[in-house]
Amino acid sequence: MKRQWRHTGRLTALAIALAASAALADGAAEDTEDSDHMAPEESCLCLWQGGFADVQATTDLVATVTVIDGKGNSLDLTVDTILRGREYNETIRLWLQARDYCRPEAALFPAGSRWVMALQRITDKVPGGFDPLTPNISYGRIGDYTLSSCGGYWLQLHDGRVTGNLVDAPRWEHEPKMTPVLLELLSAYIRGEVSRDALQEASREDPALRELMLDTSEFLRDVR
Structure with missing residues (x-):
């Protein structure tokens, strides 16, 4: 037993x-x-660096830009307004995702769209970064720029207001629900004239406005 x-x-x-x-x-x-x-890409390994409010100060150029055109993993941009940094060319080239680069896809930025971007200037030649057989798929040339996907390094700009991962939004979420923030307020924050708390408060989604939008949508469905 x-x-x-x-x-x-x-x-x-x-x-x-x-x-x-x-x-x-x-x-x-x-x-x-x-x-x-x-993770932004299976082949990309990086840690989330924070929203735009946190990461913009670590980059070389912060500017409002308009997408002209693109080819491969590159985009040509018009620099509309410089918010921080220096750039003397009216048009710059931006290199985006290819291989295992931790950058967003070029398709996210169609021609004619406007953005606020925090860009890093390419200062060193990278071994194997340029292949003459595929000149439009490259790490990028010295003097050009890159855009990281490891944080909120870009915001969409429309009618003088920005949206995107601005401050304290979920990680890897580049289009969170938020109240659009005036570009003037963001510019003042970059200049150090307003606090991060003020920027966060302005970006919080307004429950009353959202309720009004839902009521309006329901009304439009009823009258059809």
Whole structure:
């Protein structure tokens, strides 16, 4: 009887251990799935650096720009207004995602669209960064710019207001729900004239306005 009890006890302990192991494996798989969902590119490994309010100060050029055209992973931009930094050319070239570069896809920025971008200038030649057989797919040339996908390095600009991962929005979310913020307020923040809290308050979604929009949408559905 004792042997049978010991045998049963060992089987029970083994079953518990296997169940615990399976639970840990499932948890690890869920964590991996979450990480993969949040990462900008499977081949890109980087940490989230923060929203635009946090990352803009670490870049070489912050400016409002208009997309002229693109080819491969490059875009030509018109520099409309410089908010911080220096650039003497009216038109600049921006190099985006290719290979394992942690940058957004060029398709996100169609011709004619306007943006506020925090850009990094290319100052060093990268080995293997340029292939003459694919000149439009490149790391970029010295003097050109790159745009990181590891933070809120760009905001969409429309009618003098910006939207995007401005301040304290979820990681890897570049189009969060928010109240559009006046470009003048963002410019004042970059100059150090208004606080981060003021910028955050301005970007918070207005519940009353959202409720009004929902009511209007419901009304329009009823009258059709």
